[in-house]
Amino acid sequence: MALNSGEAMIIALDGPAASGKGTLARRLAAHFGLPHLDTGLLYRAAARALIDSGDRLDDESRAVAAARGLALTDFNEEVLRGREMGEAASVVAAIPAVRAVLLDTQRAFASRPGGAVLDGRDVGTVICPEADVKIFVTANLETRANRRALELAKRGEKVDYADVLADILKRDQRDSSRTSAPLLRADDAATLDTTHLDVNAAFAAALKIVSGRATHMGSA
Ligand code: C5P
Numbered sequence: 001m002a003l004n005s006g007e008a009m010i011i012a013l014d015g016p017a018a019s020g021k022g023t024l025a026r027r028l029a030a031h032f033g034l035p036h037l038d039t040g041l042l043y044r045a046a047a048r049a050l051i052d053s054g055d056r057l058d059d060e061s062r063a064v065a066a067a068r069g070l071a072l073t074d075f076n077e078e079v080l081r082g083r084e085m086g087e088a089a090s091v092v093a094a095i096p097a098v099r100a101v102l103l104d105t106q107r108a109f110a111s112r113p114g115g116a117v118l119d120g121r122d123v124g125t126v127i128c129p130e131a132d133v134k135i136f137v138t139a140n141l142e143t144r145a146n147r148r149a150l151e152l153a154k155r156g157e158k159v160d161y162a163d164v165l166a167d168i169l170k171r172d173q174r175d176s177s178r179t180s181a182p183l184l185r186a187d188d189a190a191t192l193d194t195t196h197l198d199v200n201a202a203f204a205a206a207l208k209i210v211s212g213r214a215t216h217m218g219s220a
Helices: 021-032 040-052 060-068 083-093 096-110 123-127 141-154 161-177 199-219
Strands: 009-014 036-038 115-120 133-138 190-193
Touching: 009 021, 009 123, 021 036, 021 115, 021 133, 021 199, 036 040, 036 096, 040 060, 040 083, 040 096, 060 083, 060 096, 083 096, 083 161, 096 115, 096 123, 115 123, 123 133, 133 199, 141 161, 190 199
Parallel strands: 009 115, 009 133, 036 115, 133 190
Antiparallel strands: none
16 A cells, blocks of 8 residues: 655554554554654663663653663664563653653654654654554453563563563553553554454554555545
8 A cells, every 4th residue: 555645644553562563563664664663662771771870760860861862773672672671661651751851752753754653652642642543552461461471482581471461460550550641542543452363464454544544634
């Protein structure tokens, strides 16, 4: 499918941990030739910087300095994707001043000519409320824990399914209950439940949502 010529398209995907939004975002970006930003990496990288400098994850001024120092191009995903980094990122992400620092960076990325695909927790609600397409990606807890356990095992991490499930539950609760930009489905987002979908079926469903929205854009 091609985009309407000359039109920029912003695609926002949000959802809880291991819902499949990252994989979908990467595939949509490749399909439409758009740049992709995994916004979770920003919080993971800020958390990593704090850990590396021996600072506490809830030290607001150090966390703000860490967030200010981030460059979008130097994410070491090998380090940032580890199990403990998701938990650490979620602690840092609950600090409103950190989110404020990262807001402009994410908005600047989204307003690139041609558009962009961003995935995270608050893309459709806070970062890009004007996004052309919003998808809230979800899946049941057990499915998400299975996926994350497999992913971590592939990375060579020693994982226990029950621990991974407990991690995800704790992180979802923190992300959903924080006061600043909690994990929330935007009112105008389409929900995509990937519980019973493999990657290809989920991608086909996401494309259908985008194409429905793009047709609407063209006729607007
Ligand atoms: O998506 P990922 O698991 O990499 O995100 C790590 C953590 O970063 C999340 O649990 C959440 O606390 C935080 N995050 C956020 N807002 C985003 C993306 C991620 O608060 N837009």
